[in-house]
Amino acid sequence: MVEKRGIGMIMMHLVLIAGIAVVCFPIYMTFVGSTLTHLEIIRPPMPLLPGPHFIDNYAQALASGVNAPVGRMLFNSFVMAMGIAVGKIVISILSAYAIVYFRFPFRMLAFWAIFVTLMLPVEVRIVPTYEVAASLNLLNSYTGLILPLIASATATFLFRQFFLTVPDELLEAARVDGAGPVRFFKDILLPLSVTNIAALFVILFIYGWNQFLWPLLITTKPEMNTIVMGLKQMMPTADDYGNWPVTMAAAMLAILPPVAVVIFMQRLFVKGLVETEK
Amino acid sequence: MATISIRDVRKSYGTTEVIHGVSLDVADGEFIVIVGPSGCGKSTLLRMVAGLERISGGTIEIGGRVVNELEPRERDIAMVFQNYALYPHMTVFDNMAYGLRIAGKTKQEIRDRVNKAAAMLQLEPYLERKPRELSGGQRQRVAMGRALVRDPAAFLFDEPLSNLDAKLRVQMRLEIKQMQRSVGTTSLYVTHDQVEAMTLADRLVVMNSGVAEQIDTPMAVYERPATRFVAGFIGSPAMNMLPGTVDRSGIALESGRILAVPEAERLETGRRVLLGVRPEHLKLAAANEATFALGVTAVETLGADTLAHGRFEDSSGDFVARLPGDAKIAAGERLPLAVETGKTHFFDADTGLRI
Numbered sequence: 001m002v003e004k005r006g007i008g009m010i011m012m013h014l015v016l017i018a019g020i021a022v023v024c025f026p027i028y029m030t031f032v033g034s035t036l037t038h039l040e041i042i043r044p045p046m047p048l049l050p051g052p053h054f055i056d057n058y059a060q061a062l063a064s065g066v067n068a069p070v071g072r073m074l075f076n077s078f079v080m081a082m083g084i085a086v087g088k089i090v091i092s093i094l095s096a097y098a099i100v101y102f103r104f105p106f107r108m109l110a111f112w113a114i115f116v117t118l119m120l121p122v123e124v125r126i127v128p129t130y131e132v133a134a135s136l137n138l139l140n141s142y143t144g145l146i147l148p149l150i151a152s153a154t155a156t157f158l159f160r161q162f163f164l165t166v167p168d169e170l171l172e173a174a175r176v177d178g179a180g181p182v183r184f185f186k187d188i189l190l191p192l193s194v195t196n197i198a199a200l201f202v203i204l205f206i207y208g209w210n211q212f213l214w215p216l217l218i219t220t221k222p223e224m225n226t227i228v229m230g231l232k233q234m235m236p237t238a239d240d241y242g243n244w245p246v247t248m249a250a251a252m253l254a255i256l257p258p259v260a261v262v263i264f265m266q267r268l269f270v271k272g273l274v275e276t277e278k
Numbered sequence: 279m280a281t282i283s284i285r286d287v288r289k290s291y292g293t294t295e296v297i298h299g300v301s302l303d304v305a306d307g308e309f310i311v312i313v314g315p316s317g318c319g320k321s322t323l324l325r326m327v328a329g330l331e332r333i334s335g336g337t338i339e340i341g342g343r344v345v346n347e348l349e350p351r352e353r354d355i356a357m358v359f360q361n362y363a364l365y366p367h368m369t370v371f372d373n374m375a376y377g378l379r380i381a382g383k384t385k386q387e388i389r390d391r392v393n394k395a396a397a398m399l400q401l402e403p404y405l406e407r408k409p410r411e412l413s414g415g416q417r418q419r420v421a422m423g424r425a426l427v428r429d430p431a432a433f434l435f436d437e438p439l440s441n442l443d444a445k446l447r448v449q450m451r452l453e454i455k456q457m458q459r460s461v462g463t464t465s466l467y468v469t470h471d472q473v474e475a476m477t478l479a480d481r482l483v484v485m486n487s488g489v490a491e492q493i494d495t496p497m498a499v500y501e502r503p504a505t506r507f508v509a510g511f512i513g514s515p516a517m518n519m520l521p522g523t524v525d526r527s528g529i530a531l532e533s534g535r536i537l538a539v540p541e542a543e544r545l546e547t548g549r550r551v552l553l554g555v556r557p558e559h560l561k562l563a564a565a566n567e568a569t570f571a572l573g574v575t576a577v578e579t580l581g582a583d584t585l586a587h588g589r590f591e592d593s594s595g596d597f598v599a600r601l602p603g604d605a606k607i608a609a610g611e612r613l614p615l616a617v618e619t620g621k622t623h624f625f626d627a628d629t630g631l632r633i
């Protein structure tokens with residue numbers, strides 16, 4: 001690392017501060033907007049300091065929102081994002097375990113089949129997936145929101161690569177110690193994968209939280225809406241002027257869970273990195 | 279504790295056979311060292327005993343029970359790996375206790391056994407540490423402790439000391455030997471280091487290209503190597519080999535020069551042989567008593583010994599004599615050397631077998 005002193009250091013900090021300001025200013029404006037009244041927002045210039053309506057706006061957003069209560073939508077999003085993240089990790093770690101540690105016919109075919117699906121994003125298969133989900137009566141259900149998005153080639157691939165770096169002797173030592181496949185997975189492999197699981201969880205949770213197209217298709221009732229699609233619906237369209245303070249309050253609330261996940265998991269993640277012996 | 283009996287064991291990968299029928303009977307409590315150059319199949323043989331490699335042919339019995347188709351955990355063995363293979367996320371205690379937990383022992387028994395092993399290996403202060411907080415030697419002890427607490431029928435060691443530095447290796451070598459003596463568990467130990475092999479073994483198995491060339495006590499292997507390979511592999515510096523033909527008065531070398539070797543009298547005249555002489559069985563002699571003179575090309579002084587390297591007349595190979603440390607020798611000299619009586623070895627030039 002290059003250590004700068006004097007002018008160099010000041011310049012460095014100025015650039016960093018400028019960068020942070022550029023990124024944070026819109027978020028700050030959203031926060032300011034969520035504390036004003038509708039009229040104050042739409043009459044230029046918009047104030048740069050928070051107003052006194054914080055509690056009113058957030059209470060209204062959480063309890064009733066515009067179409068559906070934001071509280072309900074946050075809960076839906078949380079269930080979906082958790083379901084997707086946990087489901088993807090469980091499925092991909094198990095399939096990676098099978099592919100790396102077991103010899104069975106068509107093993108490589110299975111691996112490549114999973115790998116090839118990397119090239120197919122949700123959007124490509126969305127019509128047939130919808131068809132299947134609809135015929136299984138999964139519309140307007142959490143299962144419908146989660147299940148079709150749960151397979152993950154990327155996570156399977158990542159776990160496979162990680163498992164390949166685990167020394168074979170660990171498996172052999174565990175076998176000599178009397179551990180069967182399930183015990184080895186539970187006692188040795190899973191604890192060693194904690195770092196990877198934490199990192200993947202962060203990525204997958206945000207992926208799930210930000211899903212837009214699929215929830216839009218699979219849910220028709222407002223009480224099953226997720227926050228991301230709810231936000232879009234709260235935006236004023238052609239002939240109504242919407243409710244900006246409530247919308248902005250909803251937007252602020254929508255970013256809190258992903259931020260919380262990042263902050264919480266990052267600690268685990270860094271801890272894992274420090275503790276892992278290489 | 280148990281006997282191990284290996285009968286005509288073979289291993290093939292596809293159509294390539296890498297172990298060509300090894301047979302070995304290990305007595306109860308015996309310490310067997312399998313030694314050989316890398317790629318000779320010694321580790322594969324050990325892993326077949328452990329159950330980590332499938333056996334292509336022959337049978338392996340542990341304690342009178344054929345274990346060919348048994349999983350490692352059903353064979354009642356414990357193994358120490360070269361890179362220790364400690365579970366990095368577990369404490370030393372948990373590492374040692376893992377096998378016992380799986381075996382369903384009670385908490386009290388696990389604690390007793392681990393503490394006993396820890397006391398034996400001086401690991402008590404480290405029980406709550408993770409493997410990464412230990413030095414190489416301590417990790418090695420934990421790996422041994424993990425084997426020890428199981429109280430298995432046999433210990434299997436796969437080059438356990440090769441990741442340690444030279445000083446620690448000597449120390450751990452002694453500790454392994456003492457530990458094995460005190461618990462009396464049958465042990466198979468794989469190494470490529472002949473010093474380890476000689477010092478640890480009750481009996482040695484010298485392997486080369488998938489064949490056990492000789493199975494005998496260390497001294498017997500040293501004194502009567504069964505093949506040319508064993509002769510060259512055991513002993514340091516390696517045994518000097520001179521190709522020649524048996525003549526009425528000794529051994530006729532390729533150059534036509536005849537060495538007066540009385541032991542050659544028992545051999546039929548005209549037979550093509552290799553004459554083997556260990557460097558330490560050569561001594562300085564008066565010119566008229568010398569078997570031959572060696573043109574010295576290089577001298578290595580080791581303190582206790584002086585190694586004189588030389589070319590033997592026109593034969594191409596390096597020839598080494600191990601002389602006392604106080605011998606004053608310089609490169610370029612011609613050293614009159616005599617072979618100690620009875621210390622010559624003869625091998626058939628074609629088969630390499632001892633004659």
